[in-house]
Structure formats: C-alpha cells, structure tokens
Amino acid sequence: MYKFGVIGPGAVGAVIGESLQKSGCNVTLLGRKAGKVHIERVKSSKAVILPVEGISEATGSFDYLFITVKGTQLEGVLPFLEQLTQPNTVCILCQNGFGQLEKFQIPHAYQAVVYISGQKKGQIATHFRDRILILPENEVTTKLKEAVTESNLDIQLSSNYHYEVWYKLIVNLAINSVTALSRNTALILQEEKVRKLCEKLIQEGIAIAAAEGIHFEEKTTEEIMGIYGGYPSYMGTSMYYDMINGQAMEIDFIQGFLYQKSREHDLYTPCLDTVYSLLLASEMGG
Numbered sequence: 523m524y525k526f527g528v529i530g531p532g533a534v535g536a537v538i539g540e541s542l543q544k545s546g547c548n549v550t551l552l553g554r555k556a557g558k559v560h561i562e563r564v565k566s567s568k569a570v571i572l573p574v575e576g577i578s579e580a581t582g583s584f585d586y587l588f589i590t591v592k593g594t595q596l597e598g599v600l601p602f603l604e605q606l607t608q609p610n611t612v613c614i615l616c617q618n619g620f621g622q623l624e625k626f627q628i629p630h631a632y633q634a635v636v637y638i639s640g641q642k643k644g645q646i647a648t649h650f651r652d653r654i655l656i657l658p659e660n661e662v663t664t665k666l667k668e669a670v671t672e673s674n675l676d677i678q679l680s681s682n683y684h685y686e687v688w689y690k691l692i693v694n695l696a697i698n699s700v701t702a703l704s705r706n707t708a709l710i711l712q713e714e715k716v717r718k719l720c721e722k723l724i725q726e727g728i729a730i731a732a733a734e735g736i737h738f739e740e741k742t743t744e745e746i747m748g749i750y751g752g753y754p755s756y757m758g759t760s761m762y763y764d765m766i767n768g769q770a771m772e773i774d775f776i777q778g779f780l781y782q783k784s785r786e787h788d789l790y791t792p793c794l795d796t797v798y799s800l801l802l803a804s805e806m807g808g
Contacts, residue, residue, distance in 0.1 A: 523547075523548050524547070524548065524585040524586060524669050525548050525550075525582070525583075525584045525585050525586075526542050526547050526548060526549040526550070526584060526585070526586045526587075526588070527549070527550050527552060527580075527584035527586070527587045527588070527606060528542075528549060528550070528551050528552065528587075528588045528590060529552045529553075529577060529587065529588070529589045529590060529591060529599055529602075529606075530552075530553065530589065530590035530591035530592075530595075530599075531551050531552075531553040531557075531559045531572075531574045531642075531647075532590060532591070532592075532642045532647065533638070533639075533640030533641055533642045533647045533648070533649065534590040534616055534636060534638045534640065535551065535588070535590035535591075535616075536551070536559045536561045536572065536640075536642070536647035536649075537561065537638050537640060537647070537649050537653060538588050538590065538616070538638070538653075538655075538675060539551040539572050540561045540570050540572060541653055541670075541673045541674050541675035542670065542673055542675065543570075543572065544570075544673065544674070545670070545672040545673035545674070546672065547670065547672075547673065550575055550580070550584075551572050551573065551574050551575065552574070552575050552576070552577040552580055552606075553574040553575070553576065553577065554576070554577065555574075555576045556573075556574060556575055556576040556579070557573075557574045557645065558571055558572060558573050558574055558645060559571070559572050559574055559642075559645055559646075559647055560645055560646045560647065561647050561649060562646060562647070562648050562649070563648070563649055564648060564649075564650055564754075569646075577599070577602050577606075578602070580602075580605070580606060581605075583605075583606055583607050583608040583611060584606055584607065584611055585610070585611060585612070586611070586612050586614065586666060586669065587603075587606060587607060587611055587612070587613045587614070588613075588614045588616055589613060589614065589615050589616065589617075590616045590617070591617075592617060592618070592760070592764075592770075592772055593617050593618065593619055593622050593772045593774065593775040594769075594770040594771070594772060594774075596617070596622055596625065597625075600625065600626075603626075603628065607628060609629070610630070611628065611630065612630040612631075612632075612662055612666060613626065613628050613630065613631040613632070614631075614632055614633075614634050614655070614657070614666070615631065615632065615633040615634065616633075616634045616636045616638075616655065617633070617636070617772070617775070618636070618690075618694050618698075618760055618772050618775060618776055619691065619694070619772050619774070619775025619776040619779055620633070620687055620691060620775060620779055621775060621779055622775060630662050632657050632658060632662075632663060633687075634655040634656060634657050635655070635656035635657075635683075635686045635687055635689075635690045636654070636655060636690070637652040637653075637654035637655075637656075637690070638652050638653055638654065638655075639651045639652055639753075639757060641758060641763050642763075650754070650757050652676075653674055653675050653676050654676045654677075654678060655675065655676070655677050655678070656677075656678045656679075656680050656683070656686045656690075657677060657678070657679055657680070657683070658679070658680065658683035659679035659680055659681050659683070663677075663679055664679060667679060684736060685736055688727075688731040688734070688736045688738075689738070689742075691727065691731075691776065691779070691780065692724055692727035692728060692731065692738075692742075692746065693746055693749060694759075694776050695723050695724070695727045695776060695777065695780060695794070696719075696720040696721075696723040696724050696727075696746070696750075697720065697750055697753075697759055698759045698760065698761040698762070698772075698776060698777075699723060699761075699777060699797040699801065700716055700719060700720060700723075700797075701758060701759045701761065701762035702759070702761035702762050702764070702765040702771060702801065702804075703765075703797060703800055703801065703804070704716075705762070705765055705766055706762070707755060707756055707757055707758045707762065708750065708753040708754065708755055708756075708757045708758070708759075709755040709756070711750055711751070711753070711755075712755070717747065719793065720747065720750065721743055721747060722793045723793050723794060723797065724742070724743045724746050724747070725743055726784075726789075726791040726792075726793055726794045727780060727794070728742060728743070729789055729791070730780055730783050730784050730787070730789060730791065730794075733783070733786075733787035733789060734783060734787075760772065761773075761776075761801075765804065770805065771801065771805065773798070773801045773802060773805070777794065777797060777798040777801055778798065780794060780798075781794060781795065781798045
C-alpha cells in the first residue's frame with residue numbers, strides 16, 4: 523500500500539487527508555506540532571477528526587507527499603523534505619498562485635491547480651465546496667490518479683496544463699483582491715461596482731496571459747463571473763481569511779506574479795496595479 527503524507531492541516535490539507543483516509547489509504551497529516559483537526563461541512567452536524575503528527579517528529583518517507591501550506595509558509599517546510607522523501611517520492615504542491623515549484627530539488631514535483639474551498643478556525647476546518655486538483659498529464663501523475671481512484675479526491679490530468687494554471691490565476695486575481703481589500707466575503711459581489719471591478723481585473727489578467735502565449739475565449743470573463751456567482755455569500759477566500767486574521771497573504775504569488783508579467787510585457791493594467799499597491803500597503807507595519 524502506498525504511503526501518503528499531507529503537509530499542512532489547514533482547510534485544503536484537511537480535505538485532502540480526509541478524502542484519502544475515507545477510501546482506506548495509508549495517510550499521515552503533518553503540521554508544525556502534533557494535535558488534531560476537525561473537518562466539517564456547511565449545514566452538516568457531522569465532523570471527521572483526523573490526527574496531526576508533528577513534522578519534526580515524522581520518521582520514514584512517503585510515496586506521495588501533498589504540500590498544502592501557503593506560499594508564505596513554504597520556506598519553513600523545505601528543510602524537512604529530505605527526511606520525508608526518497609528518490610521516487612512524488613510531491614504535489616497545492617497552493618494558490620504560481621512560481622513556487624522552482625524552489626524544489628525533487629525529480630517528481632508538480633504544482634496542482636487547486637479547487638478546494640474552505641476555511642480553518644482553530645482546530646476546525648470547514649469545507650465549502652470542491653475537491654479538485656488539476657495536474658499535468660504524464661506517466662507519474664497518471665499513476666497517482668490511479669492510486670487514489672477509490673477516493674472522492676478528484677484528480678484531473680490536463681494536456682493543456684498551463685492554460686489551467688493561468689485560468690485559476692485569473693480566478694484568484696479578482697475575487698481574492700476584492701474580498702481581502704474590503705475585508706468582506708463573497709457578499710460584496712451583490713454590489714454592482716464590485717462586480718465591474720472584478721470584470722476589469724479578469725480582463726487585465728486575460729491580457730497578461732495572452733502576452734505569455736495563453737489565449738482565452740471572449741466568454742471567459744462571463745464564465746469566471748459565473749463561478750463567483752455560485753459562491754455562497756458567507757464564503758471567504760484564502761486572502762480574505764489571511765487579511766482578517768492578520769496573517770501574511772499570498773500577494774507575491776498571485777497579484778505580484780501577474781504584476782511582474784504585466785511589466786515585462788509593458789501592458790496597461792491600471793486595476794491590477796491599484797489592487798497590488800493597496801495589498802502591499804495593507805501589510806506595512808504601522
């Protein structure tokens with residue numbers, strides 16, 4: 523039986539760990555210290571409890587290692603990878619944004635495009651919707667998909683992986699920016715001016731992608747706004763929760779990444795430039 527490890531007992535890590543455990547997989551959830559996490563569903567009184575093992579105390583290597591800490595926390599995880607991996611270990615980086623994979627010195631490391639919505643407060647992780655990880659299609663990822671076929675973790679393999687990466691970047695760009703800066707949930711999408719701002723941010727993201735050789739159809743803006751329309755009003759985003767909790771946000775890997783690409787191609791992106799500046803300013807010490 524394969525050994526699965528999940529580093530990061532936050533909402534994404536907890537959902538992945540629960541999905542694997544319920545299907546009978548041998549899975550260990552790793553965090554900064556030992557404890558447990560409760561996984562709950564919205565409008566459900568049932569909860570699943572998973573034990574968490576301290577990463578510094580973990581022994582033995584894993585066949586598959588899902589790394590679900592945020593980009594701002596990745597540096598703290600990297601020193602432990604040598605003790606948790608062997609030459610054939612497959613690492614799946616499950617984070618928002620793009621550009622972090624270059625920090626890995628592991629032969630089989632892939633960044634997933636993640637569609638798992640949830641939040642964590644204390645030891646309780648609430649799962650809102652989706653269990654999707656999109657990976658590039660190759661022999662290694664096909665084997666992983668087969669290994670978890672009995673679980674409800676939806677691993678999708680794409681022959682057009684970079685299209686999927688950019689699509690999710692653009693999805694994250696607008697909704698994360700407006701919820702973090704407003705310190706409000708998806709409720710703000712009921713305001714027309716906010717919806718218009720989201721549309722402009724999406725369009726700027728599409729222009730940056732085109733300059734990078736990734737082309738989207740005209741309907742993409744409407745399609746992404748439709749995704750936002752499916753969010754319940756009480757649902758926040760990862761950057762929203764980081765903002766209200768006073769934690770470092772993944773600005774460098776979403777807005778910052780897109781901003782740098784915009785500058786490289788000398789594009790006019792006034793909405794992105796504004797939200798990026800305001801997000802940076804929000805993290806300045808007083």
